[in-house]
Amino acid sequence: MDILSINNADVLVNEKKVLENINLHISEGESYVLLGPNGSGKTSLLKSLIGLRGYNIKGDVKYLNLKSENMNITERAKNGMFLCYQHPQEVKGVKITEFLSKISKIPHNEIEKYIDKLKLREHINKDINIGFSGGEMKRLEVLQAIVRRPRLLMLDEIDSGVDIESIKLIANVLMEYFKDSGASGILVTHQAKILEYMDVSKACVLMKNTSYCYPDPKKVLETVMTEGYSACIDCNERITDE
Ligand SMILES: Nc1ncnc2c1ncn2[C@@H]1O[C@H](COP(=O)(O)OP(=O)(O)OP(=O)(O)O)[C@@H](O)[C@H]1O
Numbered sequence: 001m002d003i004l005s006i007n008n009a010d011v012l013v014n015e016k017k018v019l020e021n022i023n024l025h026i027s028e029g030e031s032y033v034l035l036g037p038n039g040s041g042k043t044s045l046l047k048s049l050i051g052l053r054g055y056n057i058k059g060d061v062k063y064l065n066l067k068s069e070n071m072n073i074t075e076r077a078k079n080g081m082f083l084c085y086q087h088p089q090e091v092k093g094v095k096i097t098e099f100l101s102k103i104s105k106i107p108h109n110e111i112e113k114y115i116d117k118l119k120l121r122e123h124i125n126k127d128i129n130i131g132f133s134g135g136e137m138k139r140l141e142v143l144q145a146i147v148r149r150p151r152l153l154m155l156d157e158i159d160s161g162v163d164i165e166s167i168k169l170i171a172n173v174l175m176e177y178f179k180d181s182g183a184s185g186i187l188v189t190h191q192a193k194i195l196e197y198m199d200v201s202k203a204c205v206l207m208k209n210t211s212y213c214y215p216d217p218k219k220v221l222e223t224v225m226t227e228g229y230s231a232c233i234d235c236n237e238r239i240t241d242e
């Protein structure tokens, strides 16, 4: 079963069309890497899928076989969607421990285990993201996601600004989660490093305002690194309409 199916959809940011005729089908337990140059619409697509104000996806879009246009942001979150932000926000006055205990779907002792795994012990009594480095914020994004046990976990540049050791740490925690839970994922990245540690089955490239899907994510990333994104336009293996 497709957990997410997007057919001929457009993405609008404050009524301006940034993506046109997007196609993407993600099965249960499958993960995609979402690639594309700066400004190609990766973040806008993820924000429109979770349903943030100002970001709309229009077309035939189904999440868990439900029409996404009929679900608001709360319903999407309650049904297992989670977005880790590219630029996490500071939330003054909200203690991490209190927030986690409110949103968590896992027992307290398991939350504790993840706090240690993600090396967040010394930060756990702070307000959300207040006084955090960029890399620490990304580890906290992963912690918030994992305790919710999402069915579709969207990770927007979870590796940007993160040191090599922490990329490995984050990737290992995520891989373990995907294996245990059978969740699906969309991973946005500009770097090959994280794919050394994560098993991702397919790639989707956003460029020239639309989507191209490919079966081999590592090969796509390698091509992009050596020849640039224009190679995707000419690629004979591309699948534009799955
Ligand atoms: N809140 C907003 N208001 C106006 N325009 C926006 C807004 N958010 C995004 N855009 C525009 O939409 C387009 C896509 O931006 P988006 O952030 O989705 O790109 P991206 O692929 O995530 O880029 P990057 O790799 O730099 O993160 C850009 O032209 C951007 O300027």
Ligand SMILES: [Mg+2]
Pocket: 042, 043, 044, 086, 156
């Ligand atoms: Mg982005």
